Amino acid sequence: xxxxxxxxxxxxxxxxxxxxxxxxxxxxxxxxxxxxxxxxxxxxxxxxxxxxxxxxxxxxxxxxxxxxxxxxxxxxxxxxxxxxxxxxxxxxxxxxxxxxxxxxxxxxxxxxxxxxxxxxxxxxxxxxxxxxxxxxxxxxxxxxxxxxxxxxxxxxxxxxxxxxxxxxxxxxxxxxxxxxxxxxxxxxxxxxxxxxxxxxxxxxxxxxxxxxxxxxxxxxxxxxxxxxxxxxxxxxxxxxxxxxxxxxxxxxxxxxxxxxxxxxxxxxxxxxxxxxxxxxxxxxxxxxxxxxxxxxxxxxxxxxxxxxxxxxxxxxxxxxxxxxxxxxxxxxxxxxxxxxxxxxxxxxxxxxxxxxxxxxxxxxxxxxxxxxxxxxxxxxxxxxxxxxxxxxxxxxxxxxxxxxxxxxxxxxxxxxxxxxxxxxxxxxxxxxxxxxxxxxxxxxxxxxxxxxxxxxxxxxxxxxxxxxxxxxxxxxxxxxxxxxxxxxxxxxxxxxxxxxxxxxxxxxxxxxxxxxxxxxxxxxxxxxxxxxxxxxxxxxxxxxxxxxxxxxxxxxxx
Amino acid sequence: xxxxxxxxxxxxxxxxxxxxxxxxxxxxxxxxxxxxxxxxxxxxxxxxxxxxxxxxxxxxxxxxxxxxxxxxxxxxxxxxxxxxxxxxxxxxxxxxxxxxxxxxxxxxxxxxxxxxxxxxxxxxxxxxxxxxxxxxxxxxxxxxxxxxxxxxxxxxxxxxxxxxxxx
Ligand SMILES: Cc1ncc(C[n+]2csc(CCOP(=O)(O)OP(=O)(O)O)c2C)c(N)n1
Numbered sequence: 200x201x202x203x204x205x206x207x208x209x210x211x212x213x214x215x216x217x218x219x220x221x222x223x224x225x226x227x228x229x230x231x232x233x234x235x236x237x238x239x240x241x242x243x244x245x246x247x248x249x250x251x252x253x254x255x256x257x258x259x260x261x262x263x264x265x266x267x268x269x270x271x272x273x274x275x276x277x278x279x280x281x282x283x284x285x286x287x288x289x290x291x292x293x294x295x296x297x298x299x300x301x302x303x304x305x306x307x308x309x310x311x312x313x314x315x316x317x318x319x320x321x322x323x324x325x326x327x328x329x330x331x332x333x334x335x336x337x338x339x340x341x342x343x344x345x346x347x348x349x350x351x352x353x354x355x356x357x358x359x360x361x362x363x364x365x366x367x368x369x370x371x372x373x374x375x376x377x378x379x380x381x382x383x384x385x386x387x388x389x390x391x392x393x394x395x396x397x398x399x400x401x402x403x404x405x406x407x408x409x410x411x412x413x414x415x416x417x418x419x420x421x422x423x424x425x426x427x428x429x430x431x432x433x434x435x436x437x438x439x440x441x442x443x444x445x446x447x448x449x450x451x452x453x454x455x456x457x458x459x460x461x462x463x464x465x466x467x468x469x470x471x472x473x474x475x476x477x478x479x480x481x482x483x484x485x486x487x488x489x490x491x492x493x494x495x496x497x498x499x500x501x502x503x504x505x506x507x508x509x510x511x512x513x514x515x516x517x518x519x520x521x522x523x524x525x526x527x528x529x530x531x532x533x534x535x536x537x538x539x540x541x542x543x544x545x546x547x548x549x550x551x552x553x554x555x556x557x558x559x560x561x562x563x564x565x566x567x568x569x570x571x572x573x574x575x576x577x578x579x580x581x582x583x584x585x586x587x588x589x590x591x592x593x594x595x596x597x598x599x600x601x602x603x604x605x606x607x608x609x610x611x612x613x614x615x616x617x618x619x620x621x622x623x624x625x626x627x628x629x630x631x632x633x634x635x636x637x638x639x640x641x642x643x644x645x646x647x648x649x650x651x652x653x654x655x656x657x658x659x660x661x662x663x664x665x666x667x668x669x670x671x672x673x674x675x676x677x678x679x680x681x682x683x684x685x686x687x688x689x690x691x692x693x694x695x696x697x698x699x700x701x702x703x704x705x706x707x708x709x710x711x712x713x714x715x716x717x718x719x720x721x722x723x724x725x726x727x728x729x730x731x732x733x734x735x736x737x738x739x740x741x742x743x744x745x746x747x748x749x750x751x752x753x754x755x756x757x
Numbered sequence: 758x759x760x761x762x763x764x765x766x767x768x769x770x771x772x773x774x775x776x777x778x779x780x781x782x783x784x785x786x787x788x789x790x791x792x793x794x795x796x797x798x799x800x801x802x803x804x805x806x807x808x809x810x811x812x813x814x815x816x817x818x819x820x821x822x823x824x825x826x827x828x829x830x831x832x833x834x835x836x837x838x839x840x841x842x843x844x845x846x847x848x849x850x851x852x853x854x855x856x857x858x859x860x861x862x863x864x865x866x867x868x869x870x871x872x873x874x875x876x877x878x879x880x881x882x883x884x885x886x887x888x889x890x891x892x893x894x895x896x897x898x899x900x901x902x903x904x905x906x907x908x909x910x911x912x913x914x915x916x917x918x919x920x921x922x923x924x
Contacts, residue, residue, distance in 0.1 A: 319776060320783050324826040327771070344826060380768060380829045504820035507813065 201369065203331030204233040204362040207295070210338035211239060213372075216266050218242065218257065218624045220250040224270025225310060226297035226359040242620065242653060245645040247274050249617030251281020252643070254292045256618030258285070259604045260579060261625035262417065264346045265292040271299055272310030275356070276317065280611060282352045283321040287608025288438060289415060291350035293341050294318075300360040301329065315356050323351030331364035335372060343376040348383030349502040350415060383501060387518035387526060394514045395473075395497045396530050402471035402495075404540045405431045408454065411438030411607065412476015412500055418521035419443065419600040422475065425524050430537060431473070432544055434462040436483050437592055438607045439476070445596035451544065452553070455483035456742045457589045460551035463740075463748040465544055466491050474498045476520045479509040480608070489747035499523050553593055555739075561709050563587070563662045563732045567594040569712050570632065570660070573720060577602060578630040579622050583615040583639030585669035587662045589738040591634045613642025619657045620649060630658065630720060637663040637687055647699040650725045658719045659696075659703075660728045664736065665689055672737045676752065677744075696727035703727030760789060761815050762841060762912045764920045765804040765822060766830040769795065773827045777804060780825065786810060786818050790843070790909030801829060803920075805911045832920045834912045841912035844882065845890045846872070850901035851879045860900060867893045878903060886910075 254265030275296040454462040484490035576598040606614040693703040739753025796803040873880035
């Protein structure tokens, strides 16, 4: 005889789970009791949102499904932001929540909330389990759904009487899950691939636009091979950073709102856009009618619903990005030249490089550049949201996929610190940095408790401008400098860290940057760096909201 | 922009209807009518939804529906040879002798059935396409329609073609 809780823990182990992030409460007591002497490593966070972000960070860094666990009602509700964050960036996590006993469901029982209803729009799928017998099957399905096709979060809600309920014999386990309503397409359609080849041979100014889908399908190698074979320049989205080495000669860096000028000019002037694992997000396209206005578009994505959603395309190829790029490499023996195109891009690169005023003051861009020089290529950078995130995206040279972990689609402040904990458990031998703003870090700063308790060696670098910097920047540029509720009083973050038993230093001048970073890297265990940066530094260039991508502010033309 | 009739084969599971309707409202699509019931396949239900949109919108809503795990197949019947029906019941004032006989005449012409007769009201049942039901309703308005209920449209392809599982 086995309880539902036991079946759950055994099922998790069978899925290869080693670490889960969670927080206990009344209705998950049976599960926690089962965890007590199980080989699973459970990390006790300080807020359930952090459990979801940690599972998400784990998934992004490892490519495997991350797992979090919370109690019903408030616990489950606290997961929601984390689940939505994972959903927007197509990150595979399985969130397990406790629920009030089935007899009380729908009665507004103590700590009851309809978490399957609440999370319906932000999960790939969710389950309310009705009997212990179903747990192994549902768990198996959940991992399968989360990790295959276009990945995403799956939630499993388990009422207390289901986790205490028993089965006489183990339910049978299927070898491979098969669901009649879920059959992702992996192989590209042959005729569309041929049409793509045709367009590729005709193009004079082709451009690759690569996104998170390349990382998710582990297609970086194929992407680079394809680009090199054809000599096609590549721009990536925020989520695609790391798919191509930052210093690769064909790489134009990020495009879009805070993209490089040359990437945005290239999109505006290309005659063929090969969009790979991207979704034409508004932060990337700017005014959609002026995005790639002269280009034929090939769109490769595993999710058919992304094709034509925001922009009409000429050749849709639905399938796994890695398969399809591999096939294209096979079919395109001919190497492209595009001499004039490369000359033009070279000209833009020379005339409009990313730049900032390096005048001896403590500027965030300099800090990021120094960090980039100090870390190894497979060390991992996590970020919060705002200017800190954009400066990192612009000035850190990502050389490997899955070394850049950030909340792109939802833009969740407070993501970075808990996500970096998950990243550590996925890649325990790598240095992990959380680049933060003083606003964002305070959204989940309680996780210093978790970091201290488990001695998670995360390095935290706060780019402290005593503002909600990105919002202040918009107020400066678009609201007549009326800084409405964006100033934050100074906080002594080092003291906060010390209160948790974590060491740190405050850095106030440019000269101290290098040695401070080295100290953080070389000190075993967690470390806090509080950089007091120029308060009103801005992220440039910026495409104003609603403008075309070639109408950037802060470039050489303005 | 025109009405489209979508035939959706779904797993017969708790919550599937709210997944479908939630998707419509979340993505800003309006549902004109909705009908749902079990079907020939054990464990499945068929939902017929009429919604209005341009081709791109309908394509997008169908693709999004297809992504739902509990949805097995989505078909747009609109541009195919098909039969569509809707059933309505209309409770209409009929307290004077003249209106009573007039209403019964109208019912006859529309091939509607009188399915209930009270001292002051008649209940008519009509089956047909949307336009026919609209026309009957318009005619009955002069007598005072006290209540009207429609099933929402259901539809099927003509001939041997079907909307079956296996997407
Ligand atoms: C949870 C959440 N609330 C609000 C926002 C809106 N927002 C975007 S950036 C930003 C400011 C971030 O400030 P800080 O963390 O200090 O970073 P900085 O921009 O100064 O680097 C805000 C409030 C958000 N992205 N997430």
